[in-house]
Amino acid sequence: MNVEQLKAAHKLLAEYRYTPAKLDRGYANKSLYINLSENKIEEKVVTETMKEKFIGGKGFGLWYLWNAVTPETKWNDPENEIVISPGPIGGITQYPGAGKSLVVSISPTTGSVVDSNVGGYFGPLLKFSGWDALEVQGKAEKDVIIFIDGNNGLVTIEESPEEAVDSHLLGEQLTEMFADNEEDKRNISVVSAGTAAEHTLIGMLNFSFYDARRKAVRLKQAGRGGIGTVLRDKKIKAIVVKFRGVKGNLNNVADFEKVSKTGIKLHKEIYNGDDKQNKMRLRGTTFLVGIMNDYDLLPTNNFKFGSHPKGKEISAPKWVERFNYTGKSDGCWYGCTLSCCKVMCDFELKTGPYKGQKVIIDAPEYETIAGVGSNCGIFDIDYIAECNFYCDTYGIDTISFGTLTAFLMECYENGIINKEITGGLELNFGNKEAAMELLHQMSRGEGFGKIAGQGVRKCKELFIKEYGADANFLQDIAMEAKGMEYAEYLSKESLAQQGGFGLANKGPQHDEAWLIFMDMVNNQLPTFEDKAEALHYFPMFRTWFGLVGLCKLPWNDIVPEDNGLTDEPAKVPEHVQNYVDLFNGVTGKNITKEDLIAQSEGVYNFQKVFNLRMGFGTREYDKVPYRSVGPVTEEEYLSRQERYDGQLKELLGMDPEGMSTQEKMAALRKYREEQYEKLCDAVYERKGWTKNGIPKLETLKRLGMDLPEVVEVVKRYL
């Protein structure tokens, strides 16, 4: 690679010099605004009101985006933005999981506002460079990179015609180009997408960090909602930040001792407990595959089933054999002792443009294994790893790709699409060659891959319109809600999990609520009120991580030894207190655990109103496909006949003897669909919303979110 040559082809379009702000109690108090249509670079002041009401991270992203767009703005309009913000706790090195950024934009697949969280070094380095958020608007004419030099106080927009687009190459090129030497590479982070992000709507963003031990650039992903597609539509090849001098207290926290003590407590807990608990340091999130399979929750064949005899072939022990360990932790930011980010080195690619090359892969996480693996009926770890690599480098969300391919496979097996339509791809469940070719076509913007890359919702609509597919059947099996593809948990037996997916503001993404065990296995949420309470608390709690810059895994993937003795083990009370202490220690404020929830509620309700403003957000948008609620086909019913017959008896008081399978399915469906509607009623009530899912004015007032522009939107719906 000759980076000098690449660099020589750059053309400087704009340059901005600034004095990097010293952080004060977690905030730089400034944000960076860039408009690519006008080659404008400016700074904005972060106000006290912003910090009070929106906190940071996703909150800042939503606020800036709200002010940037109109109800008519589409994802590919120049006024759409990509906003990246880490939050006040983001970047501290004392507590595990503090390197997360939140990215906000108008989504190509949902048409509404979306947020996605991601590791990698970009967020912390951006903040240390003096910016609480980066807001990018407009569209460049030709491919550009944005470069932020946090030591020298320089921001540039540069045309960059020669660099690669695929992330594994581009990340290396730009890290090499902007680093002064090998040592300096760890001070650089690159945000990029890839060739498939250009041709599909399910593009994602890679956030890089330099792995000094393996001497390689590694990637973490902001996967959901197609933000990588927005990046490439703006003709951004990459956003690069460089900051040298990461050390213990750059956040300039209010009470360093408190922050430090809280961190040491958790470090010790991880050292002592992780081997006995989830073994994240050894297995990463792969440990969930076997467990989900055991509990009949692992999506298989487009969410038809929850387990498969071959589930073992893609579960943790198989991955552990293939991971590369260095004996040191593999975190995605300094100080994460939980270190779930596993690596596969020297992986030889079998297909595609990089066939035969040996690459380093950020090893698949649970969602990827379940999505591109079991959900597509593929139980082959080499395929999963290769598919993961190509999704990453091409800039494709693995969850959306997995759920989409599974949907196409079910359509193919039902004759809705055929070889003629797919251009020869035999998309049967389990056909890994066809699935891989589909992905390569997305990168090339060719053939059926280009059509498929529009996502599940648009494919569904096309198949109904063009190929005469049965609209009801497709509606049932197309695993999307609000236009976003489902994340990888089988929710059929847990009403609370159905709600967790269906009621999430951005679409069916598990980061808001994951209540399957509490509801289905533990039987802890017997009433609608219990479920509604859990669907209030947990989404709010988890939303908070995205306001402050934290990863959710250290909250509950490791727990204190005596957690079982506490009043509410599911909430991990000691860790909740840790977060309260961290926030107060960083910002000097004095919030309680109740205030923590209220902070999230304010932003969450704002996001809900944002959806309404964009023409979405009412009750009808919380509808879910029936596949996520119950058995759609006879095959599914019969595969778990004992369970479903038992439910007819116990829950509906019916005698299944003498009923046809179709009659049984119809009765069960009526019951389950009614339950889901009742759940919606209960959750809206608990959240302080109307029956149509609209925040009541008194709710907004209670949360201090009764801003005139917010009230104006809501009043139209009341």
Next chain:
Amino acid sequence: MIKVNGKDFQWEEGLTVQKMLEKKNYTFPHIVIKINGKYIPPEDYQTTIINKGDDVEAIHLITGG
């Protein structure tokens, strides 16, 4: 019969917590066990006997996601 998480489960002579977990295929690492409201630490799963009619809670904590 015993109750496990509020649902009937077949009892047998000499049923330990460990055996019950295996029979239920409860392989999740974060499980809190209580028998008739009394917390049983994991190191006692092999030796703690579940008696006929006991009310067992096998509370799986939230994880992952």
